[in-house]
Each structure stands twice: as C-alpha cells, then as structure tokens.
Amino acid sequence: MSLSSVPESISSETPWRTPDATPYVKIEKVTKRFGDFTAVDSVSLDIYKNELFCLLGGSGSGKSTLLRMLAGFETPTSGRILIDGVDMSHIPPWERPVNMMFQSYALFPHMSVEANVAFGLKREGVPAAQVKKRVADILDMVQLGHLARRKPHMLSGGQRQRVALARSLVKQPKLLLLDEPLGALDKKLREETQFELMRIQEELGITFVVVTHDQEEAMTLATRIGVMNNGVIVQTAEPHEVYEYPSNSFVAEFIGNVNLFNGVVADDERDSVTIQSDDMGGSIKVDHGISCAPNQNVSVAIRPEKLRIAKQSPDLLDSKVNCTKGQIIDVAYMGSQSIYKVKLLSGKDVRVTQPNVSRSAEDRLTWDDHVILTWDPDSSVVLTS
Structure with a gap:
C-alpha cells in the first residue's frame, strides 16, 4: 500500500474525518458465502448520514451482494449490519428504514406515473389526501409533474428512471439503495441524470448508497467511494483521493487510465524516493517517502495527463530523472484532448493525454514522431502492492 500523504486541502470537517462522528450505517466484518463461494469477505464499512456513497467494482466483486444485505434480501453468513444504531440482522426488508431502486426500474406498465409512485403509500394505508400531496411534491422535484397521467411506455428512458426514483423516495426512507441506477441510459443522458441525482439527494438529505461499475459515474456522484475486488473493499476514500492516491495497483488501474512502471527502490529518503526502472529506461523520483525494505520491487503509477510530451530536438536537454524517450x-x-500511445526505447507502451488548447494543427504531434516524456516528482505515486 502506498504511504503517500493525502493533501490537507481535503476538508477535515467531513464526518469520516471526525474521530467522534457516529456512522449512520455500520457494517461490521460482514461475510456472505454461497456454498463454497465467498461473495463478500469480512467487510467493515462506515457510511455517514446524508452521504452519497458509491460501491464501485467489476462484475463479481461483491458490491451488489453487499447492497442486498443492506436491504435485507440476503442474510450475512457472519458479521452484522447496523442502521441508525439498530442491528438489522433479524429485521425483514419491509420493516427496515430502507428503500431500494433496481436497475430494471420494475414499473407497473398498466399504471400511470402517479399511480406507480403512489403504490407503496397506498399499500401502507396512508390517507388519500396525504398520498396525493406527497406524490405531487415528489413528481415536481424530479420534474415529471406534467407527465403524471402517462403510462411508462410513453416515457423516455430517462423519464422512466426518474419515475422509479420518485417511487423510491416518496416513502421518505432514511436510506436509499440504488443498484446500477443509470446503467440503462445512453452516455449523454446518463451524465445529465448524474447531476440531477446529486441535486435531489442534496435537497432531500437522504443517505444514498449507489452500486456501479462505472468509474466516471462514481467519481461524479460520490462523497466517498468504496472500491471492491473479490469480495473485499480495497480502498475507501473521496473521489480525488482514490484517483490521485490509489492504495494499490488494482485501484490505480481500475480507476481511470494509468501507466505503471515496475522498478527497484534505489534511494529512500524521508521526503522522497528514487526508483530505478528498466520499464521507464531510467530513474523516477517521487516526492514522498515510502515504508519498504532496501532494494524492494515496487510500481510507480503515473496518470496519462500528468505526462508532458514534446518532439525531440537538439535544444531539449535530457534530465537524469523523470525523463524518457519514445516514438508515437x-x-x-x-x-x-488528444491521446497518444508512445512506445518507449525499453519497448513499453505508455499512454499520454494532452488538452487541445489550440485550434491550429500545425504543431500537433502525429504518428511516428520521436518524443520526450517528462513529469514532475509530485505527479506519481509509489505502490508496494
């Protein structure tokens, strides 16, 4: 795990950075087995009130199983889950202060929008006048009041998504669970709906737990992200921290794009470390220390946008560190932006991204150009696992 320092600019007033803050959801060493298969492996996690928390991972990582245990649809093999201080181990789904929005939306096709949203309230025996007001209020919040009489087949994908969200919210749950809520939407609509979801969550102040496999979606939505792999949460942090300070090579590669250079620790100082890397073809200096053994094998993670790229020229001096040559x-x-794939002299392929700030194509880099890549010591992170 990297021991790089997290920047002080991240607010210390957030509850997860306050030692005496009480979690709203507390997951304690929860394991779920299906026969010989362990879907969730001794997971512990604290989620705080009014958070929009994302569980992020690939298929089979355990994120949906963990969500279903929060909802009460699955029972933990061991461990326990507390919501607002109450142990949910023996409480059925319908008695939990929780609602769940499924990926399929599961709308009743024969009912109007307002009837779909009102269904749960009517089943609970809420007075008709109160049902009418609450349904109207929530439909206005999701900007569907003018479509209240339409049937689901008359709506767009984004509108159906908002009906399902309204139906989940109208019962005023303390905790809303969303399983891949935007997965059925096209890219542009998904991006628009992400901001709408954030607005609604902030306006209502309900704690959201969202399961997604989409890294960009998690980075956009979340107050914090829990990255899952093989049934284990491998890092829990704010989006900026997960991206800039990944805890290990898996997180670095799973979140966005990254270049990983293998190497050996050549010089380990208190505030910097130098890695000798055959992958890079030279030395990499990083401006943070690490905890490691002498001559330990490590990886250095550098995001594509952190690399500077320029054509090789006689007046461009080579640096002894953080500098390598290659060909596009x-x-x-x-x-x-433009994305460049560069083959280094070592044979390793590197990805570089560069913003297109100029409309002119005269100086634009192109295929077969010989280039030099450089980067700053604070642009990379050393990973020991």
Missing part, C-alpha cells in the same frame, strides 16, 4: 505509434483525436 498511435493517436486518437477526441476533440477536447
């Missing part, structure tokens, strides 16, 4: 073997023009 592929280019992708993405409008706002």
Whole structure:
C-alpha cells in the first residue's frame, strides 16, 4: 500500500474525518458465502448520514451482494449490519428504514406515473389526501409533474428512471439503495441524470448508497467511494483521493487510465524516493517517502495527463530523472484532448493525454514522431502492492 500523504486541502470537517462522528450505517466484518463461494469477505464499512456513497467494482466483486444485505434480501453468513444504531440482522426488508431502486426500474406498465409512485403509500394505508400531496411534491422535484397521467411506455428512458426514483423516495426512507441506477441510459443522458441525482439527494438529505461499475459515474456522484475486488473493499476514500492516491495497483488501474512502471527502490529518503526502472529506461523520483525494505520491487503509477510530451530536438536537454524517450505509434483525436500511445526505447507502451488548447494543427504531434516524456516528482505515486 502506498504511504503517500493525502493533501490537507481535503476538508477535515467531513464526518469520516471526525474521530467522534457516529456512522449512520455500520457494517461490521460482514461475510456472505454461497456454498463454497465467498461473495463478500469480512467487510467493515462506515457510511455517514446524508452521504452519497458509491460501491464501485467489476462484475463479481461483491458490491451488489453487499447492497442486498443492506436491504435485507440476503442474510450475512457472519458479521452484522447496523442502521441508525439498530442491528438489522433479524429485521425483514419491509420493516427496515430502507428503500431500494433496481436497475430494471420494475414499473407497473398498466399504471400511470402517479399511480406507480403512489403504490407503496397506498399499500401502507396512508390517507388519500396525504398520498396525493406527497406524490405531487415528489413528481415536481424530479420534474415529471406534467407527465403524471402517462403510462411508462410513453416515457423516455430517462423519464422512466426518474419515475422509479420518485417511487423510491416518496416513502421518505432514511436510506436509499440504488443498484446500477443509470446503467440503462445512453452516455449523454446518463451524465445529465448524474447531476440531477446529486441535486435531489442534496435537497432531500437522504443517505444514498449507489452500486456501479462505472468509474466516471462514481467519481461524479460520490462523497466517498468504496472500491471492491473479490469480495473485499480495497480502498475507501473521496473521489480525488482514490484517483490521485490509489492504495494499490488494482485501484490505480481500475480507476481511470494509468501507466505503471515496475522498478527497484534505489534511494529512500524521508521526503522522497528514487526508483530505478528498466520499464521507464531510467530513474523516477517521487516526492514522498515510502515504508519498504532496501532494494524492494515496487510500481510507480503515473496518470496519462500528468505526462508532458514534446518532439525531440537538439535544444531539449535530457534530465537524469523523470525523463524518457519514445516514438508515437498511435493517436486518437477526441476533440477536447488528444491521446497518444508512445512506445518507449525499453519497448513499453505508455499512454499520454494532452488538452487541445489550440485550434491550429500545425504543431500537433502525429504518428511516428520521436518524443520526450517528462513529469514532475509530485505527479506519481509509489505502490508496494
């Protein structure tokens, strides 16, 4: 695990950085086995009131199983789950202060929008006048009041998603669980809906736990992210911290794009470390110390946008550290940025991204250009696992 320091700019007033803050959801060493298969392996996690917490991981990582245990649809093999200080081990789903929004939305096709949203309240025997007001209020909040009489098949995907969200919220749960809530939407609509979801959560002050496999979605939505792999949470942190200070190589590679250089610790000082890397073809200096044995094998993670790229020229001096040469073997023009694939002299392929701040194509790098890559000592992170 990297021992890099997290920047002080992250607020210390957030509850997870306050030692005496009381978690709203407390998961204590929860394990779930299905026969010989362990889906969730001794997970402990604290989630605080009014958070929008994302469980992020690939297929089979255990995130949906953990969500279903929070909802009460699965029972832990061992461990316990507390919500607002109450042990939920023997409390059925319908008696928990929890609601769940499924990926499929599960709307009743024969009912109108307002009837779908009102269904749960009517089943609970809420007075008709109160049902009408609460349904109208929540439909206005999700901007669907004008579509209250329509049936689900008359709505767009984004509108159906908001109906399902309104139905989940109208019962005023203390905790809302969302399983891949935006997975059925196209990219543009998904991006728009992410901000809408954040607005609604902030307005209502309900604690949200969202399961997703989409890294960008988690980075956009979350107050904090719990990254899962093989049934274990491998890092829990704010989005900025997960991206800039990954705890291990898995997190570094799973969140966004990253270049990993293998190497050996050559010089370990209190506030810096130098790695000799055959992958990079030279020395990498990082401006933070690490806890390791002499000559330990490590990896250095550098994000593509942290690399500077320039054509090789006689007046461009080579640095002894954080500098390597290569040749562009592929280019992708993405409008706002260009992506370059560079093959280093060592044979390793490196990804570099560069913003297209100029409309001129005269000085743009292209295929087969010989280039030099450089980066600052604070742009990389040393990983020991």
